[in-house]
Amino acid sequence: MQKAIYQSVFNNKVLFTFILLILLLAPLFLSDFRLNLLGKFLAFAILAIGLDLLWGYTGVLSLGHGIFFGLGAYCMAMYLKLEATGGKLPDFMTWSGMQELPLIWLPFQYPIVAIILGILLPAAIAFLLGYLTFRNRINGVYFTILSQALVLVVVTLFIGQQNITGGTSGVTNFETFFGFHVNSSSTQTVIYLITVVVLASVFLGCRKLVKGRLGNVLVGVRDGENRMRFLGYNPSNYKTFVYTLSGGLAGLAGMLFVLQVGIISPTMIGIIPSIEMVLWVALGGRGTLIGPVIGAVFVNAAKTGFSESYPEYWTYFLGALFVIVVVFLPKGLMGLVEMIQERRRKVDVKQSGIKESNIKESSSVEVEKNYS
Numbered sequence: 001m002q003k004a005i006y007q008s009v010f011n012n013k014v015l016f017t018f019i020l021l022i023l024l025l026a027p028l029f030l031s032d033f034r035l036n037l038l039g040k041f042l043a044f045a046i047l048a049i050g051l052d053l054l055w056g057y058t059g060v061l062s063l064g065h066g067i068f069f070g071l072g073a074y075c076m077a078m079y080l081k082l083e084a085t086g087g088k089l090p091d092f093m094t095w096s097g098m099q100e101l102p103l104i105w106l107p108f109q110y111p112i113v114a115i116i117l118g119i120l121l122p123a124a125i126a127f128l129l130g131y132l133t134f135r136n137r138i139n140g141v142y143f144t145i146l147s148q149a150l151v152l153v154v155v156t157l158f159i160g161q162q163n164i165t166g167g168t169s170g171v172t173n174f175e176t177f178f179g180f181h182v183n184s185s186s187t188q189t190v191i192y193l194i195t196v197v198v199l200a201s202v203f204l205g206c207r208k209l210v211k212g213r214l215g216n217v218l219v220g221v222r223d224g225e226n227r228m229r230f231l232g233y234n235p236s237n238y239k240t241f242v243y244t245l246s247g248g249l250a251g252l253a254g255m256l257f258v259l260q261v262g263i264i265s266p267t268m269i270g271i272i273p274s275i276e277m278v279l280w281v282a283l284g285g286r287g288t289l290i291g292p293v294i295g296a297v298f299v300n301a302a303k304t305g306f307s308e309s310y311p312e313y314w315t316y317f318l319g320a321l322f323v324i325v326v327v328f329l330p331k332g333l334m335g336l337v338e339m340i341q342e343r344r345r346k347v348d349v350k351q352s353g354i355k356e357s358n359i360k361e362s363s364s365v366e367v368e369k370n371y372s
Helices: 002-029 032-057 065-085 091-095 103-109 111-135 140-160 185-211 213-223 225-230 235-261 271-284 290-309 314-328 332-371
Strands: none
Touching: 002 032, 002 185, 032 065, 032 185, 032 213, 032 235, 032 271, 032 290, 065 103, 065 111, 065 140, 065 235, 065 271, 103 111, 111 140, 111 235, 140 271, 185 213, 185 235, 185 290, 213 225, 213 235, 225 235, 271 290, 271 314, 271 332, 290 314, 290 332
């Protein structure tokens, strides 16, 4: 048994190293366009990992992660826009008749401040929301509805404040990042490699978290919150912590997304994108960490491929894909992997049983020969 466990851990490490190596070498065999798409998918995967911590391990379903993703994206976009304008008023502010830069934009003149706020601001809002809701034991479907309603409020606010956020058009037309041309091939390659490294670091960090004592507590909160409370734990504190961490990861993903896509608008952070984020986790397999990564890349790659090959019918293909996975693979794509591994174990057990019986029969024959 221990040998099988060690072998499984070794295989997982080899698989992780192999996938990481392929991602790092992707710029050598992918075009700039395809590399940019893959980088965008990997940014989504960072968000999916954080959402899996919240939903897959802690049992809290959030349909409002588009908020945190959007806040991180807007933080980075505001810096890029100010750098493109040389510190002057962005074009949409000039069109709105503004004369000076709003106070809320002033900190984003500095890239380091923008990066820090892109993580801390979503995390702080997630902490505040989580503290107020989980402390009052607002759980289950009530929290899910609340998170979705919050998305609607934030999107409406972003659209209404056109002179500050750019309205429905969002923030775009970026030129440089730390002085480098953001649209150049070399800069995009570096941003892609940074995304790969960040994704690998986030995955390893979250994996270490869920494999430890904290991970066991989170699973306990998911499967029996009242029992954990009876044992002396405070589930609201753990939920708030994971919700805060998940919000920060979503903000990080939003910043990397803007650097590669070059635009952020309220339509990218609304209710529909927030629901799609949950689907990535569900299709990949929640409670596995690697499943949401696969789900985010697979779903978005399928979405892109179907829309390119079948522009009139790609929504039907994508919908059929969701239905097939939900109906036949309730545990997601990783559930299919578990089924295959379980069958192999049963086959190995049967084969080992046959071998043991053969050994026993041969040994009994030899004993009889010796006695005879």
